Amino acid sequence: MLIPPEELRKKGWEVTTVGDDIAWIKPNKDGELRAINPENGFFGVAPGTAMSTNPNALLSCARNTIFTNVALTDDGDIWWEGMTEEKPAHLIDWQNKDWTPDCGRVSSHPNSRFAAPAANCPCIDPEWENPAGVPVSIFVYGGRRMNDIPLVFQATSWAHGVYLGATVGSEQTAAAEGQVGALRRDPFAMLPFCGYHMGDYFKHYLEMAKLAKTPLVFHVNWFRKSPAGKFLWPGFGQNARVFGWMVNRPYGKAPEHISPLGYVPEYEDIDWEGLNFTKEQFEEVMHQDKEKIKAQVAANDDYLINKIGHVSQELLEVSKEILKRCE
Template identity: 55%
Template sequence: MKVQDLKHAGLKKWVDEAVALMTPDSVEVCEGGQSEYDRMIDITVKAGLATKLAKKPNSYLFRSDPSDVARVENRTYIASKSESDAGPTNNWVDPAKLKETMTGLYKGSMKGRTMYVIPFSMGPVGSDIAKIGIEITDSPYVVANMHIMTRVGTKVLDVLGSNGFYVPCYHSVGKPLAAGEKDNGKWPCAPMDDKYISHFPDTREIWSYGSGYGGNALLGKKCLALRIASVLARDEGWLAEHMLILKLTNPSGEVKYVTGAFPSACGKTNLAMLIPTLPGWKVETVGDDIAWMKPGADGRLYAINPEAGFFGVAPGTNNDSNFNAMEAAAKNTIFTNCGLTEDGDIWWEQIGHGAPGKTVIDWKGQTKPAPQTDKSPKGEEIAHPNARFTAPAKQCPCIAKEWEDPKGVPISAFLFGGRRPSTIPLVNQAKSWIHGVFMGSITGSEVTAAVISDQVGQVRRDPFAMLPFCGYHMGDYFKHWINIGKKADADGKADKLPKIFFVNWFRKDAEGKFMWPGYGENSRVLAWVFDRCDGKDNCVETPIGNLPKPGTIDAPKGVSDAVMKELCSVDIEGWKKEIADVRKNHYPKFGDRMPKELYDELDAIEKRLGV
């Protein structure tokens, strides 16, 4: 499809301006479809950037530049007109100055390359909850990944029409080619100091330059789905959240949908694709990472997964930890920065087995002795610790049939959780919506010796698991959640809002051993949550919330009644320290935009704890 065939005058003008600025050799408007995807992959193979895997059908391995392996938070900006609107937890740059700098970088940045114009839908095409983005890129790797992660093509342009709203997304790898120059197998990107991932919330724009990797380049991912969408959600009265979506079916065939927000390294992906150990229960996946939720006419929040694929961390994923993710990535998958075995398969640390043969090629392209187990010495990993797989969600064995329902699914419960070895019980239900917002606002994980030694024992807060992804001031974000509750109350529909829970799979005993087995056994906690949503009398009121009555969570094998009692009790002294830390170190960060309602909730909990 050619640019002149675009029916949206504003879009055509924007593309024409980008062509004039970036001066590509040619321009293509992506139409979607398998043949287009195959052509993008073929381009990367011929350029020496991709290797076809002999052991996985229609799957390919890429190796990025060592400087381009993850999100670059220190080069990620929220360029709101007012610095105060970005808040203290975002990097702010004056939008006019940032655009001037980046326009200079974009000038001629696509010389020697093709500009691809990618129309994409975040969410089922045509859904009232979905949003449309248009990404301009010079990377066929990005086009192929966007085919998996979003809905791409002319069907999106049909919905956009001649004057519809879209989020404009600039992207360039920042490596123009001289006449006759080729990439010759070298991953194209710019030096670290020239990398920018910039968000302009006031004008709903995303500008990315210099990185070809992950969320820096796949601009539907965190950039649109969270940073820009969180601003749209605030302004339009809905929620754009860093949450998985689960479908739970009990032995009687009753269904509920729950979402969950967890900071990194807290088992979010494993929970999203959980295989329950509890007899008669079924857990299915609607989404593994992001949830967009809008109030329905009945007052309930209806959620869609705005993505169409999984962009999963490979190391640590195996048949025991996440069988469904391994099955989803068994074919038609893009792997990035994994190891390559002699027999043409991928390999990574903790994949569950050693590498076959005598040698393996690591993520830097170096030949190394094949590991005999699935471990490698720290710093000598065969796969990069942030190695990824991009797999179609429809290939997941536990994908729910409703995952592409344009109406969304009605949410009954929110789960928040962190990695906490003490204080936080196994599961705790909020007493009210505002108490639940309080619980979400203090979410975090305890720092271990493996992270930052001078902070061991401190809690690193990640409110709502949104700290790196909120496109505006977090204090205003808390207020938006509070306002969702107030509006429902004013409409007489507060009882339709999801119940809010806090879970903690990571409690440890005095010897430092985990008290709860986790993984599939977490279905036992989900069953308790399910029953609480129906108002079952299975809880006891405590100063911190509603905890399980003894015996209402069926204990897994090997977990004694004494351990269950400890997991489901209130550590009064621990909670006094928790609340003191929130009051002294956490809430003050957000200054005068910290909602009074949450300080009132802090006062109320202190009173209940006898502080």
């Protein structure tokens, strides 16, 4: 549901949505991966969803939508934390209690939801119900990493791409999640859903290298911070600038530059029109510390060998290749 910045939309940039959660992906007769959305709508987390953060999601809720565990306004509308800058003076909260801004508790459950028909979405893709699916040209994995992963990089091979999915994780930001700053792994965002051994799951991904054409694989990190704790990247619609580089890569329309972690763009490879983001800022958000990368690789190997187990040697070879690029 990404909306590119106005300057890029004027150039013809457009993002359409097939689904917001699940993709069922399989090869067609030509060996090309195609994806469908098996769901009829969006089941989104409500808190934080606003016109300023995800307008298309909010507009999708305009009609025929089921809301669960959100607050009710005095005029019968719904509200949740982050929906508007100004909080309503009075609500009935998700526990059917009177709520005011100074009552000391949230009005809506942290996992409150909206279930909206996909057909409501202003940017729904015309092919979203095509049973043949839509072509898949890139996979993108992402995690919330504060200081050791750059804004974007591309895997150097399919095995490297599987490695990125197998080791992806986010740093915990709240004590309720566990130790703050500790890395919580979630391979392919499938840990709660995979019905068989993750080591075998990784091997099945590796076997997809036999396809006639495999997607390019990328890793993004919108959440990198400076030593002072300030986010280095503006995020939201500005992420389209990074996607611009990624989606052009399979077609040879964007250059590549090798780095320890993989292929990366240079400052000149990104369209910056309308955004004051200097080359120095870009270099900071893209910086790779070789010593931190070596520590990452050691942690990845430990996770794959000792936590996952039954892991393919092909993935462990990727670690060796990354270390070689750190020399």
